Amino acid sequence: MSAKERSSVSIGGLTLSLSNLEKVLWPRDGYTKGDLIGYYRSVAEPAVAHLKGRPLTLQRYPNGIDAQSFFEKQMPKGMPEWIERITVPTPGGSRSHVTFPLCNDEPSLVYFANLAAIVLHVWTSGVLALDEPDFVLFDLDPGEKCTLQTLARVALQVRDCLNEIGLKPLVKSTGGYGVHVVVPLAAGYSYETAKVFAEIVARQAAAELGELASLQRTIAKRPQTAVYIDYVQVGLGKTIVAPYSVRARDGAPVSTPLHWAEIEAFGRRRSGMAPADEFAKLTIRTTPARLAREGDLWGPKSWKKQRLEGPSAKANRLWREEG
Amino acid sequence: MAHAIWSGAINFGLVTIPVKLFTAVKTDDLSFNLLHKKDDGRIKYDRVCSVDGKPVPWDEIVKGYEYEKGQYVLLTDEDFAKVNPEATQSVDIVEFVELDKISPMFFDKPYYLEPTKQGRHAYALLREALAESNRVAIARVVIRTKEYIAAVKPIDGALVLELMHWANEIVASETLELPKSEELPEKEMQMARMLIETMSVDEFEPEKFTNKYRDELMTMIEARAAGKELPKAKKAPARSKVVNLMDVLAQSLEESKKRRTAASAGNGKPAAAKRRKKTAA
Numbered sequence: 226m227s228a229k230e231r232s233s234v235s236i237g238g239l240t241l242s243l244s245n246l247e248k249v250l251w252p253r254d255g256y257t258k259g260d261l262i263g264y265y266r267s268v269a270e271p272a273v274a275h276l277k278g279r280p281l282t283l284q285r286y287p288n289g290i291d292a293q294s295f296f297e298k299q300m301p302k303g304m305p306e307w308i309e310r311i312t313v314p315t316p317g318g319s320r321s322h323v324t325f326p327l328c329n330d331e332p333s334l335v336y337f338a339n340l341a342a343i344v345l346h347v348w349t350s351g352v353l354a355l356d357e358p359d360f361v362l363f364d365l366d367p368g369e370k371c372t373l374q375t376l377a378r379v380a381l382q383v384r385d386c387l388n389e390i391g392l393k394p395l396v397k398s399t400g401g402y403g404v405h406v407v408v409p410l411a412a413g414y415s416y417e418t419a420k421v422f423a424e425i426v427a428r429q430a431a432a433e434l435g436e437l438a439s440l441q442r443t444i445a446k447r448p449q450t451a452v453y454i455d456y457v458q459v460g461l462g463k464t465i466v467a468p469y470s471v472r473a474r475d476g477a478p479v480s481t482p483l484h485w486a487e488i489e490a491f492g493r494r495r496s497g498m499a500p501a502d503e504f505a506k507l508t509i510r511t512t513p514a515r516l517a518r519e520g521d522l523w524g525p526k527s528w529k530k531q532r533l534e535g536p537s538a539k540a541n542r543l544w545r546e547e548g
Numbered sequence: 549m550a551h552a553i554w555s556g557a558i559n560f561g562l563v564t565i566p567v568k569l570f571t572a573v574k575t576d577d578l579s580f581n582l583l584h585k586k587d588d589g590r591i592k593y594d595r596v597c598s599v600d601g602k603p604v605p606w607d608e609i610v611k612g613y614e615y616e617k618g619q620y621v622l623l624t625d626e627d628f629a630k631v632n633p634e635a636t637q638s639v640d641i642v643e644f645v646e647l648d649k650i651s652p653m654f655f656d657k658p659y660y661l662e663p664t665k666q667g668r669h670a671y672a673l674l675r676e677a678l679a680e681s682n683r684v685a686i687a688r689v690v691i692r693t694k695e696y697i698a699a700v701k702p703i704d705g706a707l708v709l710e711l712m713h714w715a716n717e718i719v720a721s722e723t724l725e726l727p728k729s730e731e732l733p734e735k736e737m738q739m740a741r742m743l744i745e746t747m748s749v750d751e752f753e754p755e756k757f758t759n760k761y762r763d764e765l766m767t768m769i770e771a772r773a774a775g776k777e778l779p780k781a782k783k784a785p786a787r788s789k790v791v792n793l794m795d796v797l798a799q800s801l802e803e804s805k806k807r808r809t810a811a812s813a814g815n816g817k818p819a820a821a822k823r824r825k826k827t828a829a
Contacts, residue, residue, distance in 0.1 A: 299682075322679055413807065418800040425793050443746045537801060541794045 236266075236332045239307060243339050250289045250341060256477050256509065262338040264471065264479075264509035269331040271521035272469040276334070278351035280311055280325035282464055283342035290343070290473040297342070300324040308333050311352050327352070343473045346464035350416075356461060358419045360407040363394075363427060364458045364465075367402050368439075368449040373500045377492035379438050379452040380404050383430045384485060389543065390536040395523055396488060398504040400472035400480035403452075404488070405465065411530040416460050422533055423456035429544050430454060468523050471509055474501075481507040481515070482522035554691055556637030558661070558700070558707075560674060565667040567639070569691070570660040572708060578765055632693045639700065639709060644683040650699065654712045661700070661707040675702045 233242050246259035265272065283297040300310050309327040328334050328345070337345070349358045363383050367376045380396060383406050387394045394408045410419065431438045431454055438454050439447040447453055458465065466472070470480050481504075491503065507515070552568035582591040594603045612620035639661075663671035678684060678701070685700040689709065699710045 322676075324680075414804050415800065415807065418797065418804050421793060421797045421800050425797060428793070445742055445746050534801060537794075537797055541798070545792075545794050 234335065236335060237330060239332045241332060241335055241339070243335075248289075248341075250286060250343065251475065251477050252289055252291060253475050254477060258339070258341055260477075260509060261341070261343060261471065262335055264477075264513070265334050265338040266331065267513040268469045268516060269334055271516065271524065272345075272467070273328060273330060273334055274521070274525075275468045275523065276328035276345060276347055278327060278329065278353065279347040279349075279467075280313065280352075280355075281328050281337075281348075282325070282346040283337055283340065284344035284346060284473070285340055285342045286473050287341045290475075294343075294473060296346075297326075297340075298323070300326045305336070308336060313355060343471050345467045345470040347467045349459050349463065349465055350461070354412060356416065357412060357414055358410060358416055358459050360409045360459075361419045361423050361426075362456075362459045362465060363406040363423060364399075364455040365403045365406065366453040366455055367500050368447055368451050368453065370449040371452055371500065372450075373491050373496075373498045373503050374494050375437055375450065376403065376452050376500045377488050377494075379430070379434055379454065380406060380488050381485075381492055382434050382438070383426065383454065384488075386426050386430045386433070387536075390539040392531055392536050393529060395482065395527060396485060397468055397480055397482040397523065398478075398507060399466055400470065400478045400504065400507070401474065402499075402501045402504070404483070404500075405480075409528050409530045411532045414533060418533065419459050420457065422537065423459065425540055425544070427454045427456040429540070468521075469512065474505070476505045477509040478505050479507050479509060479512045481512060484519075484522060552662070553659075554637065555664075556639065556690075557667075558639040558641065558671075558674070558687070560641045560670075560685070563670050563674075565670040565674065566664040567661045567667060567671070567707075568664065569709065570662060572658040572660045576759065576762065578762060578769075637690060639687045639689050639698070641685045641687045641700065643686050644678075644681070645686060646682055647684050647701065650684070650712075651718075653718055655699070656711045656713055658708050658710045661709050671707065674700075675705070675707050678702045678707075 231242065231244050232246060233240050235241075243259075243262060246257060246262070248258045250256060250258055250261060284294055285297060286292065286294045304310075304326060309329045310324050311327060312322050312324045314322055325348075326333070326337075328337060348355070349360065349362060350356065351359060365376060365380055365383070384394055384396070387406075387408060392408050394406050396404055396406050398404055427440060431440050436448060437451055439451045440454055440456075441447045442455075442457070444453075466480050468480055468482055472478050472480065552570055554569040556567065556569070558565040558567055583589060584591060595606075595609065596602065597604050610622050610624060612622050614620055661671075674685075687698050687700055687709075689696045689698045689711070697712045697714060699712055701708050701710060
């Protein structure tokens with residue numbers, strides 16, 4: 226290894242040794258590991274805010290996005306002592322406990338990026354209450370022939386259903402094909418509650434949308450032009466691609482929080498554009514500037530923790546199927 | 549728990565962990581006695597000599613190994629005693645290896661290990677260290693007078709001793725005629741993958757699979773024992789009651805509320821999280 230490829234960087238009082246910065250991870254874009262680290266440093270503040278305190282699974286691509294990736298489902302040996310971690314029991318697993326790393330500060334984030342951890346998957350609950358989800362999640366996954374317009378209409382319907390019963394959801398691109406719609410939750414709700422609640426909303430939205438949406442878990446049975454409303458992605462130990470996580474796709478797209486107004490604009494497009502083509506515009510090149518302009522759309526000002534009692538009663542009044 | 553079937557010790561370097569062995573798997577087959585149809589008499593077996601046709605008492609019986617057709621080497625109890633391993637009652641750990649490195653074919657039968665009072669600390673140490681390193685211990689085990697190879701694995705808070713087959717007991721798959729992994733048409737592979745995808749589940753739930761044959765036999769036996777005949781045709785399984793999601797949600801919210809009340813009455817800390825303090829270098 227040449228000296229040029231190794232460098233030290235000092236962050237928050239810690240000195241990190243970075244390696245192989247010239248290694249190309251995105252062969253068709255020419256983006257290197259140095260670019261990945263640079264990106265994560267530039268979005269460190271909002272990224273860490275969303276990663277903090279949540280068990281983290283790294284998806285590493287040591288040889289770039291075309292080569293084999295692997296999931297680091299437990300803390301690998303040899304991680305520095307200063308990276309915080311949490312040990313959780315694994316009911317039914319072959320091991321009684323698993324230790325996950327946490328990304329609680331910028332040095333940790335840079336350390337992970339240096340491991341070519343392109344994609345950061347986090348639990349939907351944090352260390353203070355691992356059995357209580359921080360949000361209700363709707364993972365909207367468009368079929369192969371689904372247009373951006375259809376995806377937007379489904380997302381807006383889910384939003385409207387939530388608005389109807391008094392909830393204010395947030396939305397982000399997944400960085401791949403779809404979007405995540407979330408309702409931040411106040412403390413004290415179980416995964417079970419979140420899941421049943423999500424199912425009720427998903428069913429109501431799907432009923433309004435007809436053939437545009439599907440609740441069918443089996444891919445082969447879904448119409449390719451429809452959007453799959455996945456409401457079962459919330460559960461203990463299940464993960465979600467974190468906001469501002471990069472994806473291992475051409476162009477290095479980023480999972481980016483969006484304005485609902487942007488989704489509304491997508492809904493007016495008639496072009497038949499594929500959703501992924503639109504979301505591919507939000508990349509490690511463009512996101513830092515967007516953040517500087519818009520701020521973190523999932524930041525503390527918009528992340529309003531909401532209670533479910535009132536909305537549930539309202540849903541019961543408005544949507545209950547009689548007979 | 550049932551009584552221990554063996555007590556001995558795990559030897560691990562200089563550490564000795566006194567343990568008891570418990571059955572971890574019960575076979576659930578129904579067993580039947582053979583009876584004489586007309587009077588329900590139990591059928592007995594006689595040990596009869598094939599040369600003189602007469603019953604043979606136990607003290608005249610020896611064991612023979614047929615090394616060639618009709619040619620036997622005779623072995624007495626003393627002969628067996630000479631080669632029997634010393635009845636050490638021990639689990640001697642020889643090495644440690646990652647679980648994935650052992651073909652599942654080698655595993656035969658699991659037993660639970662429970663520490664005696666003096667062994668609890670060392671037991672916990674071994675269990676945690678194994679879990680953390682994602683390795684299992686390979687041990688030589690003597691149970692009664694037989695020697696086995698076994699793995700010691702941490703499973704759900706217990707150490708499990710899993711007896712293994714010896715290498716020469718595993719039949720090599722090379723003896724079968726198997727298709728080579730030639731180039732397969734991508735289209736067909738896609739179909740196969742899709743089929744797997746559509747039939748995939750997140751968790752293996754063994755409770756879903758029940759031994760229907762056994763259950764139906766048992767139902768029949770119970771009915772007969774109670775002097776009743778069996779209900780004739782099998783009924784179609786009862787449709788599960790359609791549960792209204794709204795009711796489930798209301799109940800779930802109620803439970804969440806109870807949890808919160810309970811949590812604020814206690815110290816409010818979740819039990820699950822063990823957190824390590826930051827020690828910045």
